[in-house]
Amino acid sequence: MNIEKCRAGDLPEVIKIVDKEFIIDKKKSISLAKRFPKLLSLDNLENIYVVKIAEKIVATTLVKLFSYHQQKNTWQGAMLGEVCTLPNFRGKGIGKFLLEKVCHNLQAKSIDFGVLWTKIPEFYSKFGWQIFDKSLFTQIQGLANNTNQAELKASYELKISDYELVEGIRRRHLDYKVIRNKNDYQRIPLPVETVLLFTANQEERPLAYALVGQSANAAYLYELCGETIFYEKLWQQILTSFTTVYINDQEDSNSAKWFNQKITPNWEFQTQTMALDISGEISKQKINLRDLHIAYFDRI
Numbered sequence: 001m002n003i004e005k006c007r008a009g010d011l012p013e014v015i016k017i018v019d020k021e022f023i024i025d026k027k028k029s030i031s032l033a034k035r036f037p038k039l040l041s042l043d044n045l046e047n048i049y050v051v052k053i054a055e056k057i058v059a060t061t062l063v064k065l066f067s068y069h070q071q072k073n074t075w076q077g078a079m080l081g082e083v084c085t086l087p088n089f090r091g092k093g094i095g096k097f098l099l100e101k102v103c104h105n106l107q108a109k110s111i112d113f114g115v116l117w118t119k120i121p122e123f124y125s126k127f128g129w130q131i132f133d134k135s136l137f138t139q140i141q142g143l144a145n146n147t148n149q150a151e152l153k154a155s156y157e158l159k160i161s162d163y164e165l166v167e168g169i170r171r172r173h174l175d176y177k178v179i180r181n182k183n184d185y186q187r188i189p190l191p192v193e194t195v196l197l198f199t200a201n202q203e204e205r206p207l208a209y210a211l212v213g214q215s216a217n218a219a220y221l222y223e224l225c226g227e228t229i230f231y232e233k234l235w236q237q238i239l240t241s242f243t244t245v246y247i248n249d250q251e252d253s254n255s256a257k258w259f260n261q262k263i264t265p266n267w268e269f270q271t272q273t274m275a276l277d278i279s280g281e282i283s284k285q286k287i288n289l290r291d292l293h294i295a296y297f298d299r300i
Helices: 008-024 042-047 094-108 121-125 150-154 160-173 182-186 228-239 254-262
Strands: 002-005 048-053 056-070 073-085 113-117 135-141 155-157 176-179 194-202 205-215 218-226 244-250 273-277
Touching: 002 094, 008 042, 008 048, 008 056, 008 073, 042 048, 042 056, 048 094, 056 094, 073 094, 121 273, 160 182, 160 194, 160 205, 160 218, 194 228, 205 228, 218 228, 218 254, 228 254, 244 254
Parallel strands: 073 113, 218 244
Antiparallel strands: 002 048, 048 056, 056 073, 056 176, 113 273, 135 244, 155 194, 194 205, 205 218
C-alpha cells in the first residue's frame, strides 16, 4: 500500500472516484471537476493524494492550501475534502493511513492548521481533530412562486471579473476571513447549479453584496456582506426571487445579528467542522481555533 501525489494519468480516475461518491451516489449533478476546476486540475496534482494497492487507486483526498486573515495575523491553512475510500477497501485502516500521511506532509510545509467537514467526527477525533464549528443554518420560506422568478434580473451569475468588487467589500468589513484569489470565484458549492451575485450600489459604488447559490427555485445564501443599511434591499431581492431560502452564516457575524433583529430565524447550530492545530503556533498565541471560521462558500 503506497500513498503518493496524483499523477497526470491518474487524474481522470480520481475524478471518477470522487464523482461516484459525492455526486452520483448522492443524486447530485455537475462533476466536482467543474465545481472546483482549480482543485481537480493538472495544475494542482501536488495537492491531490492517492493510495494505491497493486497500482489500483483505492483511496484519495484533495487538499486546498489557503491563507486566513485574523485581525493582525495571517495563518496558513489546509482544507481536506473529498476523503474517499472505495467500498471494498473500507475498514482496513486505509483512511487512517491516508490522513496521517497527509497531515505529516502539511506539517513539513509549515501549515498552521487543517480543517475538514464530516458527519463522522468520532473517526477524526481519534487523530487529534476537534469540532470547532460556529456555523449557523436555517430555512426561510421565500415569496416567489414556482413559475415567477422575474426578480432574478436583480442578480447575475458570479464571474472571475467580480473579484475586485467582492474583495473590496470583504476587505473593508471582514476582520476574519479566508483570503481568496480570482479563481475562487469559479467554484460551485454543492448542491447548487450556479452561484449568483446580488449587489447594492450607491452612486454606482458597490457597498454591499450577497453570494447566493441557486438550485431550481431554492436559494442558498452564502454571504451577506457590506454596509448593513443595504441588507434589507438585498434580502428582499433574494426573498422575492425564490420559493425557499437556506441561510448559511456564523455566530456573531454582522449578517447573523441583522437576521436576529429582522426575522428571528430558528438557527440550527452545526457540528460538522473539525480542525487540527498542526504547527502549534495558534495554541501558543492562545487563539481559539473555533474563531477561524471558514465560510460555506470557501469550503471544499
